Amino acid sequence: MERCPPFLSLKLPVTYVVRMAEQHPSDLDAIFHPRSIAIVGASANPNTPGYDYVQSLKTFGYGGKIYPVNPKGGEILGMRVYESLQAIDADVDLVISCVPSKFVLELIEDSAARGVKAVQMFTGRFSETGKPDAIDLEQRLIDKAREAGVRIIGPNCMGLLYPEMGLSFRTDMSQKSGPIGFISQSGNLLFELTHFSDARGLRFSKAVSYGNGIDLNESDFLEYLATDSATKTIGAYIEGVRDGRRFLQALSQAAKAKPVVVLKGGRTSAGERTAASHTAALAGAQKVWEAAVAQAGALSAQTVEDLTDLLIGLAYMKPGSGRRLAMVGAGGGRSVLTADLCEELGLSVPPLPDDVEEKIAEKTPDLAGWVTNPVDQSILAGSGLGGARVLEWLDASPGIDLLLANVGEPWAFGRPNAEALIDRVTDRFIEVAAATKKPFAVVLAPSDYPDAERWRMTSEAREKLVAAGLAVFTSVERAVRTLARLAEYRS
Amino acid sequence: MERCPPFLSLKLPVTYVVRMAEQHPSDLDAIFHPRSIAIVGASANPNTPGYDYVQSLKTFGYGGKIYPVNPKGGEILGMRVYESLQAIDADVDLVISCVPSKFVLELIEDSAARGVKAVQMFTGRFSETGKPDAIDLEQRLIDKAREAGVRIIGPNCMGLLYPEMGLSFRTDMSQKSGPIGFISQSGNLLFELTHFSDARGLRFSKAVSYGNGIDLNESDFLEYLATDSATKTIGAYIEGVRDGRRFLQALSQAAKAKPVVVLKGGRTSAGERTAASHTAALAGAQKVWEAAVAQAGALSAQTVEDLTDLLIGLAYMKPGSGRRLAMVGAGGGRSVLTADLCEELGLSVPPLPDDVEEKIAEKTPDLAGWVTNPVDQSILAGSGLGGARVLEWLDASPGIDLLLANVGEPWAFGRPNAEALIDRVTDRFIEVAAATKKPFAVVLAPSDYPDAERWRMTSEAREKLVAAGLAVFTSVERAVRTLARLAEYRS
Structure with missing residues (x-):
C-alpha cells in the first residue's frame, strides 16, 4: 500500500485550471433520481442493513419501484423478493449492494446486463482492512465497473x-x-x-x-x-x-x-x-x-x-462582515465571560452606542449609565424594560454589527408562568430576526432535563425558533465562536 | 473609582507567607450552619426574591427557624410575617436582606442588636452601578458592619x-x-x-x-x-x-x-x-x-x-498522569477525528497494544490487524466481539493510560431493541468503571430530542451512569479536552 499521501504531490500555490469534469453533473443527477432501485442482499431480518435499506425507502416514501433481491426469495415488508437481478423483468436504475465482498464482481456484471446506472455498495472489507487480497479485489472491482460502464458509490458506504x-x-x-x-x-x-x-x-x-x-x-x-x-x-x-x-x-x-x-x-x-x-x-x-x-x-x-x-x-444567519457584537438576555457572570470570549476571538464588544443609551435613559432613567453591553438581564429585571426591546434598539443602531440573544430559559423555569415567559421571549426574538439585516444568533441550551416539563418547554421553544428560520446555538460559547469565524470568512 | 486593578500590585514570583487568616474558618462554619434565619423584605408575591428565599428554605427542608420580616406583617406560605427584626422574640443567626439599599445601614444596626452573625445581602445597587452616591453607601455599609461586628455576604448576591x-x-x-x-x-x-x-x-x-x-x-x-x-x-x-x-x-x-x-x-x-x-x-x-x-x-x-x-x-475520574488514550464505541469518522483531536491536544493514541491484539485475534481472527485504536464500533458489528469487552482488555493492558467510551445511543435508536441495547452498554461501562484504576470518561450526548422516547432513554441512561459515579461528557470533543487538561494537571 502506497503510504505517500497523494495530496502532497500538489504544488502550492496552485493556478486553478478550468477543465471539463470527467462526467457531466447530469450523470449524477440521474443517479440521485433513480426510477427504480434493487436492494441486492435484502433481508427479512430487521437487524440487518439488507432490511434497513428496504424499510428506509418505504418509510421515506420513495416513489419509484423497489426490488428486494435475495436468492432465497420470499417476501420483505409485503414486497416480493426476487431471486436475482435477472429475475426482475423491468429496468433497474440503481443497485444497493449488501452482499459479501466475494460476490461483487459478479454483481457488477449482472448490473451492467440490466442497464443499471450505478451500484451503491454498503459491502465493505476492501482496502480498508489493509489485507492484500482485499486491496486486490477492490482494484478488480473498479476495473470491472469501468469496463462495464457502471458507476460505483462506495464501497464501504451508506x-x-x-x-x-x-x-x-x-x-x-x-x-x-x-x-x-x-x-x-x-x-x-x-x-x-x-x-x-x-x-x-x-x-x-x-x-x-x-x-x-x-x-x-x-x-x-x-x-x-x-x-x-x-x-x-x-x-x-x-x-x-x-x-x-x-x-x-x-x-x-x-x-x-x-x-x-x-x-x-x-x-x-x-x-x-x-x-x-x-x-x-x-x-x-x-x-x-x-x-x-x-x-x-x-x-x-x-x-x-x-x-x-x-x-x-x-x-x-444573514451574511455580514462587521465585528461589533451586542448581546442581551444573559445574567451578569455570563455577560462578563461573553465579552471576554468575544474579544479573545477577534470580535469587539463596544459600550452601548449613544443612540441606544439615549433610548434607555428615556425609558428607564434609573438604569442609564449602568446598563452596558452585553446587556445584563438581571439589571433589567423589574425595570419595565425588556431585553428584546433593547435588542431592537441595538438592531436599529449603526454602531452594532452582530446580534446575540440568550433565551435564558433556566431563569424562567422557576417562575409560576414559565411557559408564557419562554413563549414571549422566543416570539420577540423571531420578530427581531424577521426584521434584521445583521447576523443574529440565538442561544437555547439543549433540552437536556430529567424533568419532562422542562424538556417539553425547551424542545417546543427550539422547534418554534428553527421553524422561523433562526440560527440556534446550544451555548453562548458556541454562538460566539461561530459569529467570530463567519465574520472572518465574510470579510 | 480607582481604575488600577489591585491585583496588579502583586510582585511575582511571590514567596507565600503563611499567616493567620483574619478570622477562623469556624466563623464561616457558624454562618453556613445558622439555627435561625430572618428574611427581611420577605414578600407574598411569588415573583419576587423576597418570596423566593422563604419558599426555598421551606422547599429545601431547612430545619432551623424561619422568620419572614416585612413592615406590612401578614402571612407568607402559612408563616407569620414579623414587622421588624426587633419583633422576633428569639435569636437570629442569619439575616437575608431583600430591602432596597437605602435601608441597609439601619438593617445592620438592627441585626447587631439582635446578635445576628451575618447579613446576606441580595440588596444591590451599590458600587456596581458606578454612581458616586451608591459607591459611598457601600463604603458606609462596610464601615457600619465592621463597627457592629456583623459579617456581610454580598451585597448584590444570591x-x-x-x-x-x-x-x-x-x-x-x-x-x-x-x-x-x-x-x-x-x-x-x-x-x-x-x-x-x-x-x-x-x-x-x-x-x-x-x-x-x-x-x-x-x-x-x-x-x-x-x-x-x-x-x-x-x-x-x-x-x-x-x-x-x-x-x-x-x-x-x-x-x-x-x-x-x-x-x-x-x-x-x-x-x-x-x-x-x-x-x-x-x-x-x-x-x-x-x-x-x-x-x-x-x-x-x-x-x-x-x-x-x-x-x-x-x-x-480516577487521577492519572499517563497520556496514552484508547477509545471504544464510536463509528469510523468519529474515531478518526478523535485520534486527531487527541494528538493535537498532547495525548497519544497508540495502535492497540500487543496483549489486546492477541485477544482480538483469538476471539475474532477475521478482525485481527484491521481493528485499530480508536476501536471502530462499525467494524465490530456482527463479529460477536463487543466494544465493552475490548474496553476491559484495554483497561487490563499496561500500554494504555486513559479510557474513553462512547455510548453511541443514536445507533441504538433505530434498532427494534433500542432500550435493551442502551441498557446493556451502560451496564457494561459501569462494570468497567468499578474495576478500573485509570481515568475513564464516558460520552453520552444531551437527551436533546423532540421525540419523547429518545429523550427518556437517554435521560435514564445518564441517570444510571451518574448514579454509579461515572464522569459523563456531552461530546467526544469535550471528553478529550478534559482528559488532556487533567493529564497535564496530574503530571
Whole structure:
C-alpha cells in the first residue's frame, strides 16, 4: 500500500485550471433520481442493513419501484423478493449492494446486463482492512465497473440520503429536507449529524456517504452540489482525496457558488492510521490542507461541533462582515465571560452606542449609565424594560454589527408562568430576526432535563425558533465562536 | 473609582507567607450552619426574591427557624410575617436582606442588636452601578458592619447554597448534594451550573454567590472549603479579587488540599468594563492571573463549558498522569477525528497494544490487524466481539493510560431493541468503571430530542451512569479536552 499521501504531490500555490469534469453533473443527477432501485442482499431480518435499506425507502416514501433481491426469495415488508437481478423483468436504475465482498464482481456484471446506472455498495472489507487480497479485489472491482460502464458509490458506504426523493439508508435519518448539501466519507458521521442536530435545522437537500470513493468521489459530489439549486450551503467530511488537483478545482468552483465547510479527518499520524482502517484514505499534511482549503475560498472545521455550528450559521444567519457584537438576555457572570470570549476571538464588544443609551435613559432613567453591553438581564429585571426591546434598539443602531440573544430559559423555569415567559421571549426574538439585516444568533441550551416539563418547554421553544428560520446555538460559547469565524470568512 | 486593578500590585514570583487568616474558618462554619434565619423584605408575591428565599428554605427542608420580616406583617406560605427584626422574640443567626439599599445601614444596626452573625445581602445597587452616591453607601455599609461586628455576604448576591443544610436562594436549584464546593461572584452563573449540569453530577457540597464581596470574599470562602471534609473539589468564578496576596495564599493552600478550578471573568477590556457594572470588580491582567493560578497549583478554565467539564472530570475520574488514550464505541469518522483531536491536544493514541491484539485475534481472527485504536464500533458489528469487552482488555493492558467510551445511543435508536441495547452498554461501562484504576470518561450526548422516547432513554441512561459515579461528557470533543487538561494537571 502506497503510504505517500497523494495530496502532497500538489504544488502550492496552485493556478486553478478550468477543465471539463470527467462526467457531466447530469450523470449524477440521474443517479440521485433513480426510477427504480434493487436492494441486492435484502433481508427479512430487521437487524440487518439488507432490511434497513428496504424499510428506509418505504418509510421515506420513495416513489419509484423497489426490488428486494435475495436468492432465497420470499417476501420483505409485503414486497416480493426476487431471486436475482435477472429475475426482475423491468429496468433497474440503481443497485444497493449488501452482499459479501466475494460476490461483487459478479454483481457488477449482472448490473451492467440490466442497464443499471450505478451500484451503491454498503459491502465493505476492501482496502480498508489493509489485507492484500482485499486491496486486490477492490482494484478488480473498479476495473470491472469501468469496463462495464457502471458507476460505483462506495464501497464501504451508506450511500445516498435525499429526503425529498425518498432516498435514505436508515429509517431513523431525518425525513425533513433542508438547505444543506453534505458529502461524507463516513456514514456514521452523517448519521450522527442528523441525530444530534436535526432539531437545530441541520437538514439536508441531498447528502451522500461515499466510503472508499473508488469511482464517484468527493470531487464528483462537490461539483454536483455546487450546481444543485436546492443546496444553499455545502458541508464535507473528508479523510483523503483521490486527486488533489481536481479536488481543489471542484472546491474552488463550489465555494464560488455557495459557502463550503470542510472537516478533515486524518490530520495527525494517529488519525491517519485510523483513517486507513476506516476508508483506506491516505490523509494529507494538515498545514498544506488548510492553506489549500482557505485558498479555495472554503472554511475549515476542526471538530463535528464546529462543522455543525458553521453550517447552521451559514444556512440561517444573514451574511455580514462587521465585528461589533451586542448581546442581551444573559445574567451578569455570563455577560462578563461573553465579552471576554468575544474579544479573545477577534470580535469587539463596544459600550452601548449613544443612540441606544439615549433610548434607555428615556425609558428607564434609573438604569442609564449602568446598563452596558452585553446587556445584563438581571439589571433589567423589574425595570419595565425588556431585553428584546433593547435588542431592537441595538438592531436599529449603526454602531452594532452582530446580534446575540440568550433565551435564558433556566431563569424562567422557576417562575409560576414559565411557559408564557419562554413563549414571549422566543416570539420577540423571531420578530427581531424577521426584521434584521445583521447576523443574529440565538442561544437555547439543549433540552437536556430529567424533568419532562422542562424538556417539553425547551424542545417546543427550539422547534418554534428553527421553524422561523433562526440560527440556534446550544451555548453562548458556541454562538460566539461561530459569529467570530463567519465574520472572518465574510470579510 | 480607582481604575488600577489591585491585583496588579502583586510582585511575582511571590514567596507565600503563611499567616493567620483574619478570622477562623469556624466563623464561616457558624454562618453556613445558622439555627435561625430572618428574611427581611420577605414578600407574598411569588415573583419576587423576597418570596423566593422563604419558599426555598421551606422547599429545601431547612430545619432551623424561619422568620419572614416585612413592615406590612401578614402571612407568607402559612408563616407569620414579623414587622421588624426587633419583633422576633428569639435569636437570629442569619439575616437575608431583600430591602432596597437605602435601608441597609439601619438593617445592620438592627441585626447587631439582635446578635445576628451575618447579613446576606441580595440588596444591590451599590458600587456596581458606578454612581458616586451608591459607591459611598457601600463604603458606609462596610464601615457600619465592621463597627457592629456583623459579617456581610454580598451585597448584590444570591448567597448561600447548601442543600444538605436546606439552604438555597431559589427553589429550582438542585436539592442533591455532591462533592463540589463552589464560590461565585455571579449568582446567575451558579444557577446556570445547576440547571445545565446537575444531571451530569455537577452537585454541590456548599456553594456561595458572594457578589461584590465587600466583607467575606473569595479568600474567606476558599479557606473554608479547603478544610471542608464534604468538599472534594473546588470551583470558582471570580471577576476580581480584593487582596491579591491573600487570595494567592488561600488558593495555594486550597490547591494543596484538593483540586481547584478557577474561571476568571473580566479577562479583556470589554469583559472588565462589564464586570465593573456587574459586581464592581476590578479585573486583573490575564497573563499575570494565569501564571499566578498555575503557580498556586490550581487549574484555569476559560469558559463555563471548560469549568463544568474539569469539575466533573476531577470529581468522578480516577487521577492519572499517563497520556496514552484508547477509545471504544464510536463509528469510523468519529474515531478518526478523535485520534486527531487527541494528538493535537498532547495525548497519544497508540495502535492497540500487543496483549489486546492477541485477544482480538483469538476471539475474532477475521478482525485481527484491521481493528485499530480508536476501536471502530462499525467494524465490530456482527463479529460477536463487543466494544465493552475490548474496553476491559484495554483497561487490563499496561500500554494504555486513559479510557474513553462512547455510548453511541443514536445507533441504538433505530434498532427494534433500542432500550435493551442502551441498557446493556451502560451496564457494561459501569462494570468497567468499578474495576478500573485509570481515568475513564464516558460520552453520552444531551437527551436533546423532540421525540419523547429518545429523550427518556437517554435521560435514564445518564441517570444510571451518574448514579454509579461515572464522569459523563456531552461530546467526544469535550471528553478529550478534559482528559488532556487533567493529564497535564496530574503530571
